Amino acid sequence: MTLADRIDALLPQTQCEQCGYHGCRPYAEAIARGEAAINQCPPGGTAGIEKLAALLQQPVLPLNHEHGIEKPRTLARIVEADCIGCTKCIQVCPVDAIVGAAKLMHTVIADDCTGCELCVPACPVDCIVLLPMPEAQIDIAHADAARANFQRRETRLERQRMQHEADLAARKVATNAATSPINPVLAALARAKAKQQEPKP
Template structure:
């Protein structure tokens, strides 16, 4: 199987799916770089090492990280202070890799092995019960960990797309049903009006 340029770029990205690059996940950013639509210095989690790897792959000079996309800092993992969690599910809704488990009005928790440290859950939490802790260096540099994060993201995206398609299909069916019901009422009124206008014998 031939590996595309976007595939090779994507393989060098950290798979945090944090969107700091300005794209909805690492893969769209990789495709934008491959198509010449984005520069190689827009990924804060990848940092200078990631930029250097992309520069080498593409035969370009390395660039400093674009400050508009954020700043380079050590990778982190999210942790929920469970005693303070109100079970609102807002963090679950924004986690790009399904690393947070819980249910409405029940305590949530983060699966450390799945968390990418994207930090998207932090601003989503209305009670500030999510803290960031250092990610073990082995985890931050593990290619298998990044690959797993990519698969989790793809699986979540597919699930959300299927749910959206189902909602749209249900809405279309309801509209058709309402239109049919409206047509039936219109036909009934037309019949009643026609009957009224019939000459009496």
């Protein structure tokens, strides 16, 4: 197990980005490299700082309030009657804890919610409220599940990004081939297709 692994195991896995990094793992790696302080995680709070200090044999530091304040963990809940189905909350949830479809009501899977609060500012109609997180949900098992959900989402988004880039590259090649002077037949076909798509008077 690497030092980053051991640091990551002590973080709350909210994936809230309050530390200034895109999730708990990048923050753990930054701490391991000596590029980030151990007091940048408000959800972990004082207890989390103490654990990190003990692991790294560093002095305990007060929480850096530039990254937020320590407060009780919460769960998001969507007021369904007010939801307009815009999907903005789904897009920002780092652990895929919100389900729904465009123009349809969304809901939060409470067991998967980490209380990151990223969905709150994303909602254009303020239909998301924060409720106290049950103490039983603040444990290693929940943190491990949140880490796995975050990694699964990151993998999926990277795969979609690469597919999108590949599709764009393929279209560019096809366009260049169709308009190249050395491909008059393809160019003629492209012009014919473009003419068909022109609005008729």
